[in-house]
Amino acid sequence: METVLGFDFGLKRIGVAVGNTLLKQAQPLIVISEPTNEAKFATIATLIKEWQPKTCVVGLPSHPDGTEHEMTVRCRRFANQLNGRFGVATALVDERYSSAVISQQRGQLIDAEAAAIILQQYFNDYAES
Template sequence: METVLAFDFGLKRIGVAIGNTLLKQAQPLTVITSESNDARFAAIEALIDEWQPQRCVVGLPMHPDGAEHEMTARCRRFANQLHGRFGLSAVLVDERYSSAVLSQRRGEHIDDAAAAIILQQYFDDYAQS
């Protein structure tokens, strides 16, 4: 069994979800709203210390046709930073439709729920046993 942390990376907020490969059920965990990169990674480090994940999942945004855009590169870099700073495997998961699923929840911070959708997709599509 592996504990997995998932991230919905954004420039203003990072949504975080948690789950494990035994139950394969993602749960929203928190939203990191720190503005500085150092503060963001300090918050992530605290979560990693608390939950001891064996792997990270990062949502990879793309255009509907699968083409990459500016945020795609930023998310790839974020995943590489997670791997480099914490030594954890970082898996990229297509997140094209996670925001559409949550579009009814206007006015709320939905970043942790988006991270949970990304993690659930990882469990459903990638973490087959």
């Protein structure tokens, strides 16, 4: 059984979810809304130390037709930074509709719930059986 953290990256907030390869069920964990990138990565470092994930999954946004945009590039960079700073394998998962699925929810918890949807999609589509 291995732990996996999921991230819904945003410039203001980063939603985080957790799950494991045994149950393959994602759960919202936390929303990181620190004012600086270094503070955000300090919080992520704490989460990685606590949960010791084998993989970090990052949602990869794109236009509805699949073409990339500015946030696509930023999310790829964020995934590379997770790998480079913490030595954790990263996977990118299409997140085009994750926020729409939970758009009826309230408050900042949406970011953590979107991260859970991203991570659940990873478990459903990409994780080994």
